Amino acid sequence: MEKGLLYPVINQYRADEKLDGLWNFKFDPAGEGEQQGWQKGFDNGIKMPVPASFNDFFTDKDAREYTGDFWYSRHFFVPDYFKGQEIQIRFGAATHRAVVYVNGQEIRSHEGGFLPFTADVTDAVKFGQENVVAVKVNNELHRDALPAGDTETLKNGKKMAKPFFDFYNYSGLNRSVHLLAVPKKGIYDYSTSYDLGESKATVHYSVRADSGSNVKASLIDENGQVVATNEGKSGDLIVTQPKLWNVRDAYLYTIQFKLLDQDRVIDEYQDQIGLRTVEIKGHEILVNHKSVYLRGFGRHEDSIYAGRAFDLNVERRDMNLMKWIGANSFRSSHYPYDEQVYRFADREGILVIDEVPAVGFKMAAASFLGGLDQSFFDGDWTKELYKKHLDQINDMIQRDKNHPSVLAWSLFNEPDTSTNSAVPYFEKLFAATANLDPEKRPRTFTLNEDDTYEKSKCLKFPDFYLLNRYPGWYHKWGYEISDGEAGLRAELDEWQKSDIDKPIVFSEYGADTEPGLHKLPSIMWSEEYQIELLEMFNRVFDSYDFIRGEQPWNLADFQTVEGNMRVNGNKKGIFTRDRQPKAAAFYLRKRWTKLPLDY
């Protein structure tokens, strides 16, 4: 668990210099890096862009598919005037694990390829001089790690990733790297929660900072006017006539904390927040006590060239596509996205179901690759897996808890929930995560086709249900789709007859579609069939009032491992991988823009 994951800011107490750009890069298949002294830095090697996944830059298959250790290194200057500050190197993500060295000294290691971590390099850097950072990264997949998979060694001795999930194992320093100088006794974290009254809103805040200091908190509106202040490390900021953060109608306040030692300001942190509440009531999802019907997508951080790296240009386009089509939400399938994505969503009023990379926790998923027939939760890997799982939920909630866009936390994607061993694992995890979020937002996970109302043993845990269902594609496809609809309705009738009074959101359904393939009458893979499948699901959604959301899979086509079921990746996108519309995009836009934006 990280000490603090505050997003970097610049002010008169805090400096932030990005270390993005070309780093030196080397594969280390023989595991000889330390013995060769690479931890002291190296100037030879491939010039590798950061942030980026390394995979798609290469023209040879061994390099693209490389699995194992690989190294990054670059020089960086630490100015003399940073002296007295805590010097940190903050990695937005190193996929999937990393060891950080500065000037040859090992600083720390980190596990988890989709969340930030900070290396305190204060005692290792030379002030007023050039320094060198080296990072050993490893992208192997294991059953006791997130996301789950295996790593096999081929007969030629090369390692190969065998994911239990359907996205390419893009690896590297996928997000920005920052050199930070912050007060040694400063602000480590803050959190907020909200109460809305008739004509006022209360921001309950709490600041984690060095003992012996005090805090002056202010709330500033979009015109730069201070609308509320309070003294104390925790307390309330009360806003009269507040402008609430609403779905697709965002209003952001700046919250500012000044840390005082006696009456001297020693640190300052500012961030943008939105005044809103989230709750589940019966079959309804409520934002600011108003029912919301989620419409949007499962997504991936995925684009041509840089793979899983965050790309501001792609995110700007994706946000515009979601607004154009009438969406109001997305799920960060199947891992926490770059922090800038949530800042975009905060500004655009888009709701996010934030998902930890607990994907592939199901032997059926592994059986894509000849998996076992046992429960995923009674393997010799389960104990270690649980520790990493809880750690990454901790960090995801610690990192993303102050975003108004975050609606809920998804703790798994399609885990095994129908075996006896699943229950104690879920029991322990839901108990351990109950109080991590000061706002107590709903916690959920997606249910695979096999985990129906009758079969799943874990339906008591989630605050609402996310259903992934694929009639019309993985079964009852093509001309049989009418049987697919009948089966889906039969399952939902079971849910309806049950005493379950929680909302259901359809978080995955769809058809692989080759853009430009047209057929009358339709056939699978044609643009016409993708629309017919969506029409079938929408007919079903419109028949059950406890269905409170529709998020087809996927916003855009994305890269996966190669295989006889993938044509250069997954083609279930409503948009192509270069973000152009398939015919289904116009169909969904017609359906969704009929609804009020904030409904």
Ligand SMILES: CCCN1C[C@@H](O)[C@H](O)[C@@H](C(=O)O)C1
């Ligand atoms: C059947 C597993 C559920 N779902 C997971 C998602 O990651 C895949 O891309 C999607 C698909 O197969 O298109 C299926």
